[in-house]
Amino acid sequence: MIKVGIVGGTGYTGVELLRILVNHPEAELKVITSRSEDGVPVADMFPNLRGHTDLRFSVPDVSTLGECDVVFFATPHGVAHSLAQEILDTGTRVIDLSADFRLQDADEWEKWYGQPHGARSLLPQAVYGLPEVNRAQIKDARLIAVPGCYPTSVQLGYLPLLENNLIPEQMLIADCKSGVSGAGRGAKVGSLLCEASESMMAYGVAGHRHLPEIRQGLQRAAGKAVNLTFVPHLTPMIRGIHSTLYAQAPGLKDDLQALFEQRYADEPFVDVMPAGSHPATRSVKGSNMCRIAVHQHQHTGQIIILSVIDNLVKGASGQAVQNMNIMFGLPEDTGLNQVALLP
Numbered sequence: 001m002i003k004v005g006i007v008g009g010t011g012y013t014g015v016e017l018l019r020i021l022v023n024h025p026e027a028e029l030k031v032i033t034s035r036s037e038d039g040v041p042v043a044d045m046f047p048n049l050r051g052h053t054d055l056r057f058s059v060p061d062v063s064t065l066g067e068c069d070v071v072f073f074a075t076p077h078g079v080a081h082s083l084a085q086e087i088l089d090t091g092t093r094v095i096d097l098s099a100d101f102r103l104q105d106a107d108e109w110e111k112w113y114g115q116p117h118g119a120r121s122l123l124p125q126a127v128y129g130l131p132e133v134n135r136a137q138i139k140d141a142r143l144i145a146v147p148g149c150y151p152t153s154v155q156l157g158y159l160p161l162l163e164n165n166l167i168p169e170q171m172l173i174a175d176c177k178s179g180v181s182g183a184g185r186g187a188k189v190g191s192l193l194c195e196a197s198e199s200m201m202a203y204g205v206a207g208h209r210h211l212p213e214i215r216q217g218l219q220r221a222a223g224k225a226v227n228l229t230f231v232p233h234l235t236p237m238i239r240g241i242h243s244t245l246y247a248q249a250p251g252l253k254d255d256l257q258a259l260f261e262q263r264y265a266d267e268p269f270v271d272v273m274p275a276g277s278h279p280a281t282r283s284v285k286g287s288n289m290c291r292i293a294v295h296q297h298q299h300t301g302q303i304i305i306l307s308v309i310d311n312l313v314k315g316a317s318g319q320a321v322q323n324m325n326i327m328f329g330l331p332e333d334t335g336l337n338q339v340a341l342l343p
Contacts, residue, residue, distance in 0.1 A: 002328055005068035005092075006032040007060055007083065008075035011185040013097050015046045016317040017074055022052040024321065024335030026328070029053060030068050033060040066090025070324055073098060074317075081118030084143065088122075093327060094143045095320050101126035101145035102213050112209040129323040130217065131332070132156060132267050138326045146323065147217075149315025150176050150210045150232060153243040155217045156270060156290050157307035160263040162221040166249055167303070170222065173246040174214070174230045179237040179281075182311045190234070202233045239312055240281030245305040256294045256303065264292070268333045269314060269322065279308045286310060287340040288318035288333075310340075 004021060008014055009032045021027045032042060037057040043050040045057075058064075060083065065071050071087050073080040073096040080100040087094055103109040104126075106117040127141035128134055130152065138144060147155070154174045161167050180196050189195055211230045218226040235242075257275045264270040271291045273279055279291035287310060295304040309315050318336055325334050 001028040002026055002070060002324070003028055003030050003068045004324075005030055005065045005071040007065070007071060007073045008034065008079070009042075009057070010034050010037055010045065011074060012181045012312055013316040014074040015049070016312040017072055017097075017320060018042065018046065018049055018053065020313075020317060020321050020335055020338075022049065026330055026334060027324075029055060031055070031058060031064055033058055033065075035059055062086045062090065066092050068092050070095060070327070072096075072320060072324075073100075077113050078115055078118065084119060084122060088142055093141070095129070095146060095323055095327075096144065097146045097316055097320050099145075099148060099209070099213070101143060102128065102147065102151075103216060105212075108212050112212055128217070129319065130155060131319070131322055131326060132159070132264070132270060133217070133221070135326060138323055139329075141327060144320075144323045144327070146316065146320045148210050148213055149178065149182055149241055149309065149311035150174075150208075150230070150243070151213045151217060152315050152319065153241045153290065153307045153309045154214050154230070154245060155221070157243055157245045157292060157305040158218055158247070159221050160260050161247060161249070161303065162218055162226070163263070164254075164259065165222070166252060166254060166259075167247040169248050169250070170226050171248055172218070172226065172228045174228060174243055175233075175246070176231070176241060176243040177233045177235045178241045178311055179235060179239045181238050182241070182315075183234070196234060197236050200233055200235050202231055204232055208232055237281065239285055239310050241309050241311045241315060242281050243305075243307040245307060247303045247305075248301075249303055250301070252296075252301070252303070256296060260292060260294050269318075269336070277306075279306055281308050281310075282342060283340055284308050284310050284314070285341045286313065287338050288314045288322060288336045289340065290314050313338075
């Protein structure tokens with residue numbers, strides 16, 4: 001059994017991580033920490049876990065966490081900077097769900113996250129945890145940076161085109177919509193029912209902190225600089241991300257459907273849907289699946305990719321567990337075969 005610790009865990013990604021791990025056949029939850037909730041039973045905070053765990057929140061202790069095989073960080077940005085090295089020094093592996101190690105350029109990270117980067121020395125060993133790209137590196141990694149939700153849906157949509165140099169102009173537009181849970185569990189006016197219900201709005205139009213992460217991944221796939229306009233929107237639903245991705249490819253004669261199907265043929269959590277499909281966020285709710293459909297506009301020739309995920313699963317906690325499975329040599333879908341919820 002893999003002995004698992006969680007630092008944080010009082011937010012939506014934390015409870016989603018717990019929901020997956022309590023039913024994981026090869027994982028044993030040993031400790032979950034929260035300074036503010038020290039001593040509180042996990043099931044008191046999250047009633048859906050009643051009967052599944054008797055853990056209580058405790059104050060983070062490196063010696064206790066170091067007895068685990070792997071520690072997940074489900075914490076705000078900047079927290080893993082101060083603890084990750086100490087935990088790694090015990091021989092325990094770290095999987096970080098925050099953005100602390102996603103960007104390889106620490107100066108760029110500081111610019112977008114508005115605070116000093118507290119663990120620059122760890123960046124060279126941090127592996128970006130997108131299994132569809134970095135599976136081999138994930139297997140031997142000591143420190144995993146789990147991709148963000150928007151970056152996951154956007155990168156998976158564009159990868160087949162960029163890897164094959166099919167969009168040389170690279171004037172890319174990512175028009176993305178997210179459910180309110182993407183804003184976190186903390187009390188914010190914009191997340192109130194009266195503010196978010198029956199309304200939709202764009203935000204971060206001039207620049208969102210996920211932009212450099214998306215650009216970093218797309219540039220790796222293309223092998224050169226990529227021009228990307230990324231516009232996120234808040235939509236009146238709890239879970240889900242729908243990314244509508246646009247690309248120009250003058251004179252393209254490749255069979256796009258076959259290209260996408262071949263690229264993801266062996267990927268357990270990417271479903272390329274039949275030609276002409278329009279995937280809905282409800283088709284992935286509660287699952288670790290990314291569903292993709294590719295279209296080409298009949299008049300303009302513009303390529304349009306539709307990519308949907310559950311922001312809390314494939315966009316966060318499910319992908320984190322997928323990384324854990326790879327790291328410990330388990331079948332990649334272990335504990336992750338949940339069927340999406342309908343209706």
